[in-house]
Amino acid sequence: MDRTSRAMTRTYLKKATLTAVSDATEVRETVSRILQEIDTHGDAAALEYAAKFDKYDGNILLTEEEIAAAAAKVPQKLKDDIRFAQDNVRRFAEQQKQTVSHIEYEIVPGLIAGQKAIPVAASGCYVPAGRYRHIASAVMTVTTAKVAGCNHITVCSPPQPGEGINPAIAYAAKVSGADKIMAIGGVQAVASMAFGLLGQPKANIIVGPGNQFVAEAKRSLYGRVGIDMIAGPTDSLVLADKDADAFIVATDLVSQAEHGYNSPVWLVTDDGALAENVLRLVPDLIEALPALNRENAAAAWRDYAEVILCTDREEMAATSDEYAPEHLTVQAAELDWWQDRLTCYGSLFLGEETTVSYGDKASGTNHVLPTSRAATYTGGLSVHKYMKIVTWQRATREGSKSIAQATARISRLEGMEGHARAADVRLAKYFPDEDFDLSADG
Numbered sequence: 368m369d370r371t372s373r374a375m376t377r378t379y380l381k382k383a384t385l386t387a388v389s390d391a392t393e394v395r396e397t398v399s400r401i402l403q404e405i406d407t408h409g410d411a412a413a414l415e416y417a418a419k420f421d422k423y424d425g426n427i428l429l430t431e432e433e434i435a436a437a438a439a440k441v442p443q444k445l446k447d448d449i450r451f452a453q454d455n456v457r458r459f460a461e462q463q464k465q466t467v468s469h470i471e472y473e474i475v476p477g478l479i480a481g482q483k484a485i486p487v488a489a490s491g492c493y494v495p496a497g498r499y500r501h502i503a504s505a506v507m508t509v510t511t512a513k514v515a516g517c518n519h520i521t522v523c524s525p526p527q528p529g530e531g532i533n534p535a536i537a538y539a540a541k542v543s544g545a546d547k548i549m550a551i552g553g554v555q556a557v558a559s560m561a562f563g564l565l566g567q568p569k570a571n572i573i574v575g576p577g578n579q580f581v582a583e584a585k586r587s588l589y590g591r592v593g594i595d596m597i598a599g600p601t602d603s604l605v606l607a608d609k610d611a612d613a614f615i616v617a618t619d620l621v622s623q624a625e626h627g628y629n630s631p632v633w634l635v636t637d638d639g640a641l642a643e644n645v646l647r648l649v650p651d652l653i654e655a656l657p658a659l660n661r662e663n664a665a666a667a668w669r670d671y672a673e674v675i676l677c678t679d680r681e682e683m684a685a686t687s688d689e690y691a692p693e694h695l696t697v698q699a700a701e702l703d704w705w706q707d708r709l710t711c712y713g714s715l716f717l718g719e720e721t722t723v724s725y726g727d728k729a730s731g732t733n734h735v736l737p738t739s740r741a742a743t744y745t746g747g748l749s750v751h752k753y754m755k756i757v758t759w760q761r762a763t764r765e766g767s768k769s770i771a772q773a774t775a776r777i778s779r780l781e782g783m784e785g786h787a788r789a790a791d792v793r794l795a796k797y798f799p800d801e802d803f804d805l806s807a808d809g
């Protein structure tokens with residue numbers, strides 16, 4: 368079936384009043400001002416913003432003693448869970464690394480070209496900790512950098528006022544392989560990693576999730592430093608058919624709406640009864656959450672959530688691809704059909720037996736994923752994001768012959784005489800007794 372020719376007949380049973388771009392201009396201005404100040408005034412400005420936004424004026428670069436003291440505060444059961452999750456993420460990342468191979472190929476006789484994957488030297492990992500303590504983000508970012516082979520890994524995470532960095536985040540960062548751990552958050556953290564401030568080396572790539580300020584700081588520094596992707600406020604979409612369990616669907620939607628007031632969740636279904644059931648169940652599930660989570664989820668549900676009724680599964684899939692969600696869940700028959708059909712998502716959760724929370728915390732796939740429709744052009748964090756795929760070539764004199772002639776003529780046709788002469792001199796040196804027509808119209 369031609370996917371593009373179908374007209375959409377979907378109905379919005381609930382429509383969002385806000386979207387990810389709603390407060391973008393204001394955020395952009397704030398971030399640009401902070402970055403400029405830190406770029407000009409270095410450490411002093413970074414510390415000033417840490418005091419202002421993190422409300423923290425304690426030690427920023429943790430000492431080994433501080434890291435050990437933090438680890439001592441983490442209960443053994445939680446340490447075991449962190450190690451379990453870290454091991455799953457590490458083993459999955461190792462499998463992914465095996466998909467990047469060095470290649471060597473003889474393109475024309477005597478000219479061999481190759482591809483090599485070189486890990487980025489220094490990576491800066493942002494671990495969010497504003498509303499929640501994102502312990503799992505430390506595991507996701509640092510473990511993957513380590514498996515990729517980065518020489519140096521810095522972690523930045525916002526401290527709690529008067530307390531410093533969360534102990535379990537420091538522990539997770541350390542066991543995952545961090546070299547330096549910094550108690551700093553927000554734009555000032557991203558800037559410090561990009562500019563090499565406060566005692567850390569300059570990062571070549573900055574990775575990790577964060578709120579809209581963190582995501583915008585990474586976006587605007589891109590070019591000066593590498594980034595993994597735009598991984599801002601979480602968004603999630605559930606595709607469910609008539610056989611889905613409305614209670615599970617509603618619980619899964621609420622589970623991701625708790626991230627923040629600006630975390631969209633979308634239900635796309637072809638079953639009106641299921642949609643009505645979910646709409647009925649969600650408010651009570653939100654109401655039953657602890658206060659902070661309730662506040663976040665209630666605002667996200669009110670302003671950003673959508674419930675969309677489609678005519679059939681093809682329209683559901685097309686709608687999902689258009690939204691390009693960070694997390695995509697399918698609770699519908701024929702999972703293979705969906706797996707084959709869907710094309711835009713950060714991570715896909717097939718069937719009721721798994722859920723986004725598994726991937727968020729412990730199952731091994733990475734939870735740092737593209738948001739705000741970035742899944743239309745990229746996947747999530749993986750070893751590949753830390754690896755530069757570079758090419759090389761070498762040639763024999765005989766191998767140089769055909770390439771040099773084509774190079775000289777193409778260069779002349781382009782008007783690039785200097786390029787042409789780099790080929791001319793080789794032909795003249797290696798084949799002094801031969802005549803070549805190297806003119807543009809040769």
Ligand SMILES: NC(=O)C1=CN([C@@H]2O[C@H](COP(=O)(O)OP(=O)(O)OC[C@H]3O[C@@H](n4cnc5c(N)ncnc54)[C@H](O)[C@@H]3O)[C@@H](O)[C@H]2O)C=CC1
Binds near residue numbers: 553736
């Ligand atoms: N896309 C992904 O893969 C993931 C995304 N996330 C997202 O990460 C985010 C975490 O956000 P937060 O809890 O806020 O933690 P955060 O660590 O990202 O942000 C906290 C920092 O924001 C800065 N900040 C707060 N208000 C500010 C203002 N008005 N101006 C300038 N700076 C300000 C402060 O420096 C503070 O330290 C959530 O939106 C969540 O959905 C979390 C995990 C994964």
Ligand SMILES: O=C(O)[C@@H](O)CS(=O)(=O)O
Binds near residue numbers: 503601602734
């Ligand atoms: O935004 C995300 O990807 C998350 O849902 C990950 S976590 O829930 O913060 O661990």
Ligand SMILES: [Zn+2]
Binds near residue numbers: 622623724727
């Ligand atoms: Zn989550």
